Amino acid sequence: MSNATIMLIDLAILAVLIAGIRLFRTPQGARYGNLTAAFALVLAVAVTLQRHGLAQPQILLPAVLAGSAVGWWVAIRTDMIQIPAMVAFQHGAGGVAVALVSFVELLGTAGTPVSVVGKVSGMVGLALGAATFAGSMLAAGKLSNRMKPTPKVLPRHNLVLLVLAVVILALAGWIFGVDHRRATMTLLGTIALFSLGLGWVFAMRIGGADMPVLISFLNATAGLAAAFCGIIIENRLLIACGATVAASGSILTHVMCKAMNRRLANVFVGIAPSKGGGSGLGGTFGEIQPAVSSPVQTESPALAALGALKAARALVVVPGYGMALAHAQFAIVELMKQLEKMGKTVKFAIHPVAGRMPGHMNVLLAEADVPYDKLFEMDDINRELPETDLVLVVGACDVVNPAATNTEGTPISGMPILNAHLAKQVIVCNLDAKPGYSGVDNALYKDPKVIMLLGDAKKTLQDLNAAMVSG
Amino acid sequence: MPDLLMMLAVFAATFAIGYLLITRVPSLLHTPLMSMTNAISAVTIIGALMIFAHQTGVLEGTLGAVAVVGAAFNLVGGFVITHRMVHLFKKSTPPSPPAAIHDSRKQAEDGRLRNDDRRSNIGGQLR
Missing domain, CATH: 1.20.140 (Butyryl-CoA Dehydrogenase, subunit A; domain 3)
Known part of the structure; x- marks a missing residue:
């Protein structure tokens, strides 16, 4: 085979790979993008074997099979978290x-x-x-x-x-x-x-x-x-x-x-x-402790929260990694469905660092059946937050801490945040009112329009949902 | 030398094309993106296979075999898990919920939600 032919074949394989990456612009395209990229790699392996021959198959075949089998087995069993x-x-x-x-x-x-x-x-x-x-x-x-x-x-x-x-x-x-x-x-x-x-x-x-x-x-x-x-x-x-x-x-x-x-x-x-x-940063992270009964925690916050949920027309959920730790995403979805049944709109605001890796929170919510057109990037949702009736913060702290924009000299100063404090009302379902990873006290918690529901977020949301269903 | 120049050109060109394409990937898909590119980096399996195209001693053979196992794990595992992930992303469905394929774990979670009869203090306040 001439050098030119080999070059052309290599270029063709690269074109397939690039086409695969290009498909990653939309979630629908990504399904095919992944398969296309995988196909490009299969082609690459095939031409390598064609050019150099399959030498020593007694070693290569078991090695390839063992690696692939373990890879496949681990990949189908891994939890999204x-x-x-x-x-x-x-x-x-x-x-x-x-x-x-x-x-x-x-x-x-x-x-x-x-x-x-x-x-x-x-x-x-x-x-x-x-x-x-x-x-x-x-x-x-x-x-x-x-x-x-x-x-x-x-x-x-x-x-x-x-x-x-x-x-x-x-x-x-x-x-x-x-x-x-x-x-x-x-x-x-x-x-x-x-x-x-x-x-x-x-x-x-x-x-x-x-x-x-x-x-x-x-x-x-x-x-x-x-x-x-x-x-x-x-x-x-x-x-x-x-x-x-x-x-x-x-x-x-x-x-x-x-x-x-x-x-x-x-x-x-x-x-x-x-x-x-x-x-x-990211959320309330740490060992799960029993809900602290803070002085604010009286009969009223839960009822106030229920009233706020019932009155609101447009709602935005701000999930943090604390939500994933509390396994509360499924409870959120139940509540979302109930709220939508009542004719309200529910959107999700995703901070880029929510989760343990880029985009992790989107995968966790997609797994819990949240349609991806309800997941909004920070800059898009920040424009809507001032018009939002109610923001529901679940297991997030630093990403909604107004100190990032209001206060100079803190570890999070200058960090872009989700402007939950600009919404008309806020419910915070966090484990506790302690600062997040950054160690900066969250001024949002002391805002009079904020209702604090401390404790296990999953239980809180389930209870709210049950109360909503029963009217 | 022309070889070196050619290789540098390949590196620069693909880095640039990759950069342009990947900046347009929405952050919604960053996790599957990383998982997929991670699988692409398992292309090293080509190098591992080429080791065996020559006469190999015990040391080369063993190291080569470990490299093949690692790369094959990376390749298959990376694409399979990306496949699972991108299939989780679904569009809103119109009001009538179709009999969608329920993830088994989701059902388990649902079951736990229903069976959970312990009440938190917040539940108590609501009743």
């Missing part, structure tokens, strides 16, 4: 594959000697792949709550990171002076070990509300590592796919930082927004 942990774990699986392929290629068993460019990119692939793997495993542990999600800081954390990076660079430089296979292998192994350490130490300091930034960033590094791996094996498809993923990860990282008014550099060098070192 566990998606962030699953995606982080997948970044890690991709990272380990890149690191291993780069390692083997750097050993030069491919027959042809590795060029300088190949060596450099191979080592970047190895280091980046290993670091992505370690960082992703830690992120997956934190996101699945198997590990404490709070940031952990080592003494002289930045120095440790710097030393690790310098050691990796020095070892990488050393390789060029070595041509003994065994020595190369030892050096590459050591680079891999230090890169694992680098990834782990890098990720351990990021926690709480910054997790969506970390998971997006790992998305980008996994793609970048794949692209570098593509340079050492001189494979256009690998480079192109890796570059696309790197672009996507970069965009999402940027979107997350902007939504929290955080600078990427501050997230990574450990400048926490709050004084306590524990950073975070």
Whole structure:
């Protein structure tokens, strides 16, 4: 086959992949977009096998089958609330594959000697792949709550990171002076070990509300590592796919930082927004405690809330991660259906950082049967909030804290928020009236037009719904 | 050298095209987007398969096999879970609710809602 033909086939596969991504503009299109992208990858694997042959099928077939079977099994069983942990774990699986392929290629068993460019990119692939793997495993542990999600800081954390990076660079430089296979292998192994350490130490300091930034960033590094791996094996498809993923990860990282008014550099060098070192936003997060009977909690709030629900015509729900923790999304949907039956309109206002990863809240609500045309992005719904009769805040705190716009010098100052305080009336169904991740007291709670219903949001909503149904 | 230039051009071009397309993805779909691009990064499986096109020693064979397992897991798992996710997104249906396919977990949740007879203080106030 001529070079031109091979080039054309590669371009055709890329065109299919790009068409798949292009379909991600609408939820309907995304269904086909995902299948189209998957088809592009199947084509890529097929042409690779056609060009290089299926060598050693006794190893390859069981390996492919085992990986696919486990991947499929995990994917159909994962809960939607566990998606962030699953995606982080997948970044890690991709990272380990890149690191291993780069390692083997750097050993030069491919027959042809590795060029300088190949060596450099191979080592970047190895280091980046290993670091992505370690960082992703830690992120997956934190996101699945198997590990404490709070940031952990080592003494002289930045120095440790710097030393690790310098050691990796020095070892990488050393390789060029070595041509003994065994020595190369030892050096590459050591680079891999230090890169694992680098990834782990890098990720351990990021926690709480910054997790969506970390998971997006790992998305980008996994793609970048794949692209570098593509340079050492001189494979256009690998480079192109890796570059696309790197672009996507970069965009999402940027979107997350902007939504929290955080600078990427501050997230990574450990400048926490709050004084306590524990950073975070998003909702009432923490161990579930029995509802505190606050002094405000008298007979009236629940009845007042019921009256407000009955009187309101246009309602907006502001869900936070606390809603997901309380498994209250299904109760919200029941209430939504009841309210709609009574002729009221119900919309959902989604803050970009609601949830544990970009867009997570949309998936959780879609799973609970909320039609996606009722889910509104922050800028769109903020225009409507002043005309809204009633806002129902469920398990969210910092994303509706007016201090972000009114008060200077707080950790969340400048963060874009959902302007619930501009609505005519507000009901807050949170576990408690404590500040959110940011540690900033929420002035909204003291606003006279706000009705506080503290306690388990799921029960609160079920009770409200029952009272609405019975009239 | 022309090879290097070509590879850099491929990287730059696809990064740019990817960037332009992905900025137009609504935030509604960011989770499935990340999940799908994550599956795309499993294209490393090509590299892992190519290792076996040459004579491999025990070390190369073992590492290559682990790479194949990891990449295959990433590839299949990523696309399957994205498939599940994008199918959760539904448009509003007109008033008459169709006999939609009920997610089994949702039904379990419904059951729990009905069976739940413990009352919170708020429920008490309402009665």
